[in-house]
Amino acid sequence: MKKIIALFLFASVATITCAQKIDYDKKLKDLGITLITPAKPVANYVKVVRTGKLLYLSGDGPTLPDGSYITGKVGADLTVEQGYAAAKQTGVSILSTLKAELGDLNKVKRIVKVLGMVNCTSTFTDQPKVINGFSDLMVAVFGEKGKHARSAVGMSSLPSNIAVEIEIIVEVE
Amino acid sequence: MKKLIALSLFVLVATLSFAQKKTDYDKKLKELGIELYTPSKPIANYVKAVRVGNLLYLSGHGPAQADGTNITGKLGADMTVEQGYAAAKQTGISILSTLKAELGDLNKVKRVVKVLGMVNCTDTFTDHPKVINGFSDLMVAVFGDKGKHARSAVGMNQLPGNMATEIEIIVEIE
Numbered sequence: 556m557k558k559i560i561a562l563f564l565f566a567s568v569a570t571i572t573c574a575q576k577i578d579y580d581k582k583l584k585d586l587g588i589t590l591i592t593p594a595k596p597v598a599n600y601v602k603v604v605r606t607g608k609l610l611y612l613s614g615d616g617p618t619l620p621d622g623s624y625i626t627g628k629v630g631a632d633l634t635v636e637q638g639y640a641a642a643k644q645t646g647v648s649i650l651s652t653l654k655a656e657l658g659d660l661n662k663v664k665r666i667v668k669v670l671g672m673v674n675c676t677s678t679f680t681d682q683p684k685v686i687n688g689f690s691d692l693m694v695a696v697f698g699e700k701g702k703h704a705r706s707a708v709g710m711s712s713l714p715s716n717i718a719v720e721i722e723i724i725v726e727v728e
Numbered sequence: 729m730k731k732l733i734a735l736s737l738f739v740l741v742a743t744l745s746f747a748q749k750k751t752d753y754d755k756k757l758k759e760l761g762i763e764l765y766t767p768s769k770p771i772a773n774y775v776k777a778v779r780v781g782n783l784l785y786l787s788g789h790g791p792a793q794a795d796g797t798n799i800t801g802k803l804g805a806d807m808t809v810e811q812g813y814a815a816a817k818q819t820g821i822s823i824l825s826t827l828k829a830e831l832g833d834l835n836k837v838k839r840v841v842k843v844l845g846m847v848n849c850t851d852t853f854t855d856h857p858k859v860i861n862g863f864s865d866l867m868v869a870v871f872g873d874k875g876k877h878a879r880s881a882v883g884m885n886q887l888p889g890n891m892a893t894e895i896e897i898i899v900e901i902e
Binding site: 597598599600601602603604606607611612613614628670672676677710711712713714715716720722 | 781782783839841842843844849850851852853854855856857861864865867868875876877878879880881882883884885898900
């Protein structure tokens with residue numbers, strides 16, 4: 556009798572635990588997000604390094620499906636709304652890298668830390684509103700697990716004049 | 729008999745593990761024409777490296793030369809990409825000097841995990857990765873696969889003392 560109860564409890568817990576798995580393909584589809592194929596690094600660095608339970612990602616830009624970037628300087632040739640869209644696209648690029656690296660986005664335990672760098676003029680001060688494009692996406696996709704510590708800053712220039720560059724640290728299973 | 733085989737296997741594995749892991753970094757650096765130096769001491773309320781668990785967080789380093797001076801200049805204004813690459817490489821030498829001073833033996837470096845490469849440049853400069861390659865190429869030349877790192881290469885409108893590059897890294901150690 557005790558064994559049956561124990562087995563039943565185990566099966567219940569196992570089922571409930573399994574039920575925590577999220578169908579990210581469906582979630583991304585619901586959000587209208589299509590992941591891209593991450594570009595391979597063209598120099599002596601890699602996209603992701605794992606150390607213990609942490610993944611350190613290289614800075615990523617607003618990569619479009621055709622491999623080109625959203626470029627421009629916020630406060631000069633891009634509005635805050637366009638910057639937000641660029642930060643969101645950077646999020647799509649980063650999700651694509653995570654999916655390629657982990658195989659399953661369920662392995663993401665927490666988005667820990669984000670450094671959001673905005674290519675902007677020296678008088679631009681709304682960097683947080685731009686980087687919200689990325690942060691909002693992380694929370695929309697991962698829920699509580701997507702809530703991260705963050706710094707949003709201005710850069711005088713970024714590689715290839717991309718509008719936004721974002722690097723993150725992720726805790727994985 | 730079984731115990732003897734198990735012991736022999738253990739000794740063999742231990743020997744192989746030990747023999748393969750240690751690299752003669754003095755020889756390697758000499759072959760690369762790299763000379764480390766004694767790192768300068770911080771002059772303010774910070775330290776060069778902080779260890780947390782098996783991660784070592786380094787302060788930002790500049791292209792410090794053996795005499796203590798930094799390579800200065802702004803990419804896109806008074807420095808070429810090639811000069812920037814050389815500055816980033818020199819920053820790598822500065823960082824290797826700190827690692828050697830901190831760890832005693834570069835074999836303790838398990839992996840160069842994450843690099844933030846900051847280039848002092850004009851706001852129209854866009855070749856930051858080509859500059860920071862000076863650092864990345866050095867890490868891979870010295871550490872091989874252990875030197876392959878995640879990286880961000882970015883532009884800064886100014887850096888301390890007008891130095892050409894500032895690089896901070898996170899290293900996983902034994």
